[in-house]
Amino acid sequence: MSLNRTAKGIVLVPSLLLGGAFLAAGTWLDGPAAANRGLALTLGGILMGAGLLAQLLPESRREHDDPEG
Secondary structure: OHHHHHHHHHHHHHHHHHHHHHHHHHHHOOHHHHHHHHHHHHHHHHHHHHHHHHHHOOOOOOOOOOOOO
């Protein structure tokens, strides 16, 4: 079970960090770069959603978690 929790953390942290960076960049874009505002906001939302979805997915339950018992 710990391995699955670690994998969820590995997905969550980069997704939230990159998603937040894209959302912030999309918010502050002006000048000629403002044409990419929609792309930055979309990518940020997708990354944030993917990270949060990875946390909400249920963990599979095994009948025999302990290999010795």
